[in-house]
Amino acid sequence: MPILDGLEFTQASLRVRYRASLDPQIVTLSVTTQGVASFPYAQLILRKLLTSINAGSAGGSRFPPTAGAAIVVDESPELHGPNYLWRVRLAAVDPLFLRTMVEELRYAGAGHAVTSMEISGSLPLDDTALSVREDDVKRWLDNPGAYLEEWPNPGFPIVERGRWAMFRLQLDAQITGELRRKLDLVALGWLDAVSSYLWATGEYEAGNIDRCMPRCGSSKDEFSAAYRDFYFSPVPARARLVNALSRFHHTVAPIALATISP
Known part of the structure; x- marks a missing residue:
């Protein structure tokens, strides 16, 4: 059974056909809930x-963070449900990200339970680890360690320090007002990216995300973000941060050094 609540529908009413690829593909997402939101x-x-995909954190260890891309191509005009349908163009999205998609979309009904969900990519399946079906996703939902892994070559050195959740960046650029705004979005984006992740205890405490909000600061060429309460499992949470920072390093401003805890 899934670890998190609200995923009972996955036992009989989850359908997944997806092959991850660097090449863009159309992925159809369909969700049905019990009522109108x-x-x-x-x-x-x-x-x-x-x-999260466009921030580079959904490629895991299989795809470079710079390759992640996502855009809505078409969506149902039925914005309040109970039937939701989207067609999105995705590229370089690791199969393990589908776990997070399912866990996040279980809230689609805004209080009305999800009764069925389908994720279907346009690329044909093959026999590699890049191809997944609903049985793969259901196994991940029952596994506290089945999350995206870290891209091995972020492009900048990382120093690990401390026991409380924070990161500090030394940039090869002066931090202007616009750059500071983008750095703040990275800090908030990390929290958003892992908000459905299990906590380090192996449990999940919904509704306390406000206790984890970052305190951010910057100087001429340094930026830091510290999180008062950050209980998410450290290894998978770090992976999402490093991948997002790698995307930032290559596409926004070069990072000379990152200090990360956990």
């Missing part, structure tokens, strides 16, 4: 997932 929460969840 009072506000279009499902759209917010979808945009959050696509933002």
Whole structure:
């Protein structure tokens, strides 16, 4: 059985056909819930997932963070459900990211339970580890360690230090107002990316994400973000941060040194 609540539908009503690839493909997402939502929460969840992909943190150890790309191609006009349908163009999204997609989209009904979900890519399946079906995703939902892994070559040195959640960046660029805004988004994006992850205890405590909000600061060429309460499992959480920082390093501003804890 899945570790998290609200995933009972996956036992009989989850369908997945997806082969990960560097090449763009159309992925169809279909979600059905028990009732009409009072506000279009499902759209917010979808945009959050696509933002993580475009930030480079969904490629795992298989795809370079710079290759991740996601855009909505078409969506159902039924924004409040109970039937949701999206067609998105994805590239360089690791199969393990589908676990997070399922766990996040279980809230699509904004209080109404999900009764079925389908994730179907346009590329034909093969016999490699890049191809996954619903049985693969269901195994991940029952495994506290089945999360995206870290890209092995981020492009900058990393120093590990401390026992509380934080990261500090020394940049090869002066931090302007616009660059500081983008760095703040990286700090918030990390929290968003792992918000459905299990905590280090192997459990999950929904509704306390506000206790984890970062305190950010910067000087001429340094930026730091510290998180008061950050209980997420450290290894998979770090992977999402390093991958997002790698994307930032290659596409926004070069990082001379990153100090990361955990």
